[in-house]
Amino acid sequence: MPVIKDAVCSLCGSLCDDITVTVEDNKITKVENACILGHSKFVGMFEHDRIETPMIRKGGELVPVSYEEAIEAAAKILVNSRRTLSYGWCSTSCETVGGAIQLAEETGSVIDSTANVCHGPSALAAQEKGSPSASLGEIKNRADLIVFWGCNPVHAHPRHMSRYSSFSKGFFTEKGRKGRKMIVVDVRKTDTAKLADKYVEIDQGSDFLLVTALRSIINGHEDVIPETVAGISKAEVLELAETLKNAKFVCIFFGMGVTQSRSKYKNGDAMSSLISDLNQHTKAVMIGMRGHYNVTGFGQVATWETGFPMAIDFARGYPYYNPGETGANDLLVRGEPDAAIIAAADAGAHFPQKAVRHLARIPVIQIDPYANPTTEIADVVIPSAIVGIEAEGTAYRMDAISLRMKKLIDTKFKTDEEIVKDLTAKVRELKRGA
Ligand code: SF4
Numbered sequence: 001m002p003v004i005k006d007a008v009c010s011l012c013g014s015l016c017d018d019i020t021v022t023v024e025d026n027k028i029t030k031v032e033n034a035c036i037l038g039h040s041k042f043v044g045m046f047e048h049d050r051i052e053t054p055m056i057r058k059g060g061e062l063v064p065v066s067y068e069e070a071i072e073a074a075a076k077i078l079v080n081s082r083r084t085l086s087y088g089w090c091s092t093s094c095e096t097v098g099g100a101i102q103l104a105e106e107t108g109s110v111i112d113s114t115a116n117v118c119h120g121p122s123a124l125a126a127q128e129k130g131s132p133s134a135s136l137g138e139i140k141n142r143a144d145l146i147v148f149w150g151c152n153p154v155h156a157h158p159r160h161m162s163r164y165s166s167f168s169k170g171f172f173t174e175k176g177r178k179g180r181k182m183i184v185v186d187v188r189k190t191d192t193a194k195l196a197d198k199y200v201e202i203d204q205g206s207d208f209l210l211v212t213a214l215r216s217i218i219n220g221h222e223d224v225i226p227e228t229v230a231g232i233s234k235a236e237v238l239e240l241a242e243t244l245k246n247a248k249f250v251c252i253f254f255g256m257g258v259t260q261s262r263s264k265y266k267n268g269d270a271m272s273s274l275i276s277d278l279n280q281h282t283k284a285v286m287i288g289m290r291g292h293y294n295v296t297g298f299g300q301v302a303t304w305e306t307g308f309p310m311a312i313d314f315a316r317g318y319p320y321y322n323p324g325e326t327g328a329n330d331l332l333v334r335g336e337p338d339a340a341i342i343a344a345a346d347a348g349a350h351f352p353q354k355a356v357r358h359l360a361r362i363p364v365i366q367i368d369p370y371a372n373p374t375t376e377i378a379d380v381v382i383p384s385a386i387v388g389i390e391a392e393g394t395a396y397r398m399d400a401i402s403l404r405m406k407k408l409i410d411t412k413f414k415t416d417e418e419i420v421k422d423l424t425a426k427v428r429e430l431k432r433g434a
Pocket residue numbers: 009010011012013014015016033034035036037038039157158159160
């Protein structure tokens with residue numbers, strides 16, 4: 001029975017690449033090293049609500065069809081659309097993302113990723129201030145102070161702390177957790193906060209205030225700090241600033257508690273400046289706790305293909321980017337798209353009501369291995385192979401390190417990459433005949 005070592009878990013942005021998988025009769029029967037989330041993806045894939053066949057909605061019902069029929073129906077929707085939204089593409093490979101960008105260019109669509117409703121503001125902050133970062137390997141081997149700010153890895157990235165951060169043992173951090181300090185900044189005492197040496201509970205939406213106060217102290221202006229900042233006392237802010245300055249290597253991991261709270265991208269912008277300030281005293285870096293396993297990869301591929309990381313509008317014949325105007329949600333709330341392609345993401349479950357209501361009014365093409373709320377409003381449903389299990393491909397970890405995901409078992413499903421390629425070819429054929 002084949003035992004495959006060093007498989008990559010394609011679930012969260014930690015992209016653990018030390019998974020051992022046992023395959024019997026083309027089924028995964030044993031998984032070693034994965035956390036409960038990763039394990040359920042590897043072995044539970046047969047139990048989830050898998051889309052078994054391509055489908056087209058006829059008379060209000062989704063009816064099974066062949067891949068060829070579904071791709072032709074999808075291509076017709078795209079060719080007849082004047083303003084298509086292409087959204088998602090973060091739980092799939094970089095190769096698929098490259099194809100999806102080509103398809104968006106071919107159809108003059110807007111293409112956007114799930115980052116727009118999670119870590120998108122960090123991308124804007126990185127454009128303005130840069131993103132002083134490091135690999136997770138460097139952090140494992142060197143960081144003696146780990147800060148989790150507005151994130152809860154115990155639940156969202158369960159192996160992060162043991163593989164790369166708080167609990168891991170590295171070359172200069174051989175004592176593991178005993179040799180590292182761990183601070184959590186959040187608005188409520190999460191399970192991650194319960195493991196920290198210090199938990200700093202701040203008022204909701206006040207991250208910018210605290211970061212700015214820390215910067216003032218680190219730059220020698222503690223006299224301007226009021227008695228209370230972000231719901232914590234001046235004494236506590238001073239102590240936190242000292243701890244950051246006195247560490248040998250600081251890493252601030254930040255989550256959606258920072259990127260989606262009040263001040264949005266300005267939080268990331270201020271955080272980046274805080275890291276620069278700290279680097280006058282010690283070594284400091286920051287990394288976003290990315291959720292979908294290849295959301296970082298979308299940003300990488302989109303940036304090298306178009307110059308922009310998300311929310312890219314090809315309507316003018318060249319890439320145009322203006323988040324707030326060209327983001328998926330912005331477009332849907334304005335009621336602009338007359339067709340949508342949703343792939344490897346679930347807009348139906350995650351977008352606000354007004355956006356979902358507009359999606360329900362227009363033709364929607366879904367590409368995904370699993371049925372989800374988007375399936376309920378889709379007109380063409382195209383099932384795909386699960387990347388990292390049934391298909392190989394490249395993904396980028398949260399620290400922008402690329403990893404190659406293996407194919408572990410055979411499947412009857414087409415890969416996302418093949419579907420996008422076939423769809424683009426069909427669109428070109430229909431356009432030639434038009
Ligand atoms: Fe998979 Fe994330 Fe768990 Fe690692 S931490 S095994 S990548 S779900």
